[in-house]
Amino acid sequence: MKGRIFCLWTALLLALTGCAMTPADPDTARESIQVIAMDTAMLITTYGERSPAAAYACEDAIRELEALFSRTDPDSAVSRLNAAGSLELSEEETELAGILRQAGQYYEETGGAFDITVAPVVSAWGFTTDSFQVPAQSELDRLLPLVDGSAVTVEDRAAALGPGQSIDLGAIAKGYAAGRLCTVFNEYDVPRALADLGGNVLAWGDRPDGTPWRVGIQDPAHPDDKEALVGVLELVDAFAVTSGSYQRYFEQDGKRYHHIIDPATGKPADSGLTSVTVVAGTGAGNGAMCDAYSTALFTMGEAKALEFWRSRQNGALFSLVLVTEDGRVVVADQTGRFAFVPSEESGYVYETAS
Ligand code: AMP
Numbered sequence: 001m002k003g004r005i006f007c008l009w010t011a012l013l014l015a016l017t018g019c020a021m022t023p024a025d026p027d028t029a030r031e032s033i034q035v036i037a038m039d040t041a042m043l044i045t046t047y048g049e050r051s052p053a054a055a056y057a058c059e060d061a062i063r064e065l066e067a068l069f070s071r072t073d074p075d076s077a078v079s080r081l082n083a084a085g086s087l088e089l090s091e092e093e094t095e096l097a098g099i100l101r102q103a104g105q106y107y108e109e110t111g112g113a114f115d116i117t118v119a120p121v122v123s124a125w126g127f128t129t130d131s132f133q134v135p136a137q138s139e140l141d142r143l144l145p146l147v148d149g150s151a152v153t154v155e156d157r158a159a160a161l162g163p164g165q166s167i168d169l170g171a172i173a174k175g176y177a178a179g180r181l182c183t184v185f186n187e188y189d190v191p192r193a194l195a196d197l198g199g200n201v202l203a204w205g206d207r208p209d210g211t212p213w214r215v216g217i218q219d220p221a222h223p224d225d226k227e228a229l230v231g232v233l234e235l236v237d238a239f240a241v242t243s244g245s246y247q248r249y250f251e252q253d254g255k256r257y258h259h260i261i262d263p264a265t266g267k268p269a270d271s272g273l274t275s276v277t278v279v280a281g282t283g284a285g286n287g288a289m290c291d292a293y294s295t296a297l298f299t300m301g302e303a304k305a306l307e308f309w310r311s312r313q314n315g316a317l318f319s320l321v322l323v324t325e326d327g328r329v330v331v332a333d334q335t336g337r338f339a340f341v342p343s344e345e346s347g348y349v350y351e352t353a354s
């Protein structure tokens with residue numbers, strides 16, 4: 001809604017200054033909208049002559065995907081799959097098959113660290129409804145056998161879960177949506193754009209002055225201070241996705257519990273990391289990949305995450321920025337697509353992995 005108001009103001013200003021009569025300069029014509037969707041506030045800025053139409057097409061695409069992937073909307077395809085255990089997919093729902101296939105691939109690649117069937121455990125902690133609680137161990141023991149990504153089956157027009165299972169696409173849906181925006185940008189001849197879908201950034205092209213987009217990585221130690229950064233990524237044609245223990249958590253009896261669950265234990269991952277950022281180029285599928293990997297690598301911890309990164313032989317290349325509990329920032333680049341500028345005043349020790 002806010003976005004529409006913003007647009008109206010832009011139109012008003014243009015009308016007042018008379019600029020609306022002259023053709024838009026593709027380098028400076030731009031539209032910025034805010035979209036509240038997928039449980040987060042998203043900011044999309046598009047450039048080019050068709051920037052307003054492109055921005056609203058992005059919003060439409062995101063809303064379409066939310067209507068498929070939401071776990072809280074009882075009418076979504078995911079909710080109906082969770083309720084019935086299987087689902088015939090209509091023509092409009094075939095994208096669910098696509099994301100489930102990708103999710104299955106990332107489950108395999110990460111050895112189960114990324115697992116959408118962690119849904120019942122996420123709910124037991126109250127992260128689905130915001131009614132947070134620490135579940136009893138007996139409850140986790142009852143739910144853990146349901147966490148098994150290999151039991152999900154997908155066909156072009158159907159999907160099915162194992163008995164009692166449900167799925168949560170919260171760790172991949174926003175990255176998938178960021179990927180979908182590339183299609184919109186191509187369709188609307190958008191030369192450059194920056195989309196931040198709640199920690200899932202798509203830097204499309206470069207900035208109007210020819211320099212890279214600059215995207216800050218939040219300091220997990222100061223989540224409420226938006227100025228507190230561990231560093232800045234300089235990006236051109238890239239996705240950058242951050243998962244962090246500071247993004248969603250609750251406190252009980254003086255202890256903090258965050259929302260990234262280790263599927264092996266059913267508990268918030270205690271991996272020694274406080275955030276993981278994954279960067280990759282804008283190739284097909286890479287938005288969802290960055291999202292899934294950032295969650296998975298957070299649960300793995302530094303040593304396994306770097307091992308996973310080093311062992312990459314097939315598939316898209318990606319780079320990492322890991323922030324550790326003991327005050328280090330580890331940068332591992334295999335794409336050559338970005339520069340990382342440390343915030344020297346942050347107090348972190350910076351390391352480069354190879
Ligand atoms: P993200 O912010 O992308 O790291 O995703 C975190 C969200 O994904 C959580 O709020 C849960 O809904 C869900 N989730 C938590 N742990 C996992 C996991 N290990 N694999 C897949 N999804 C998860």
Ligand code: MG
Nearest residue numbers: 171291292295
């Ligand atoms: Mg994720």
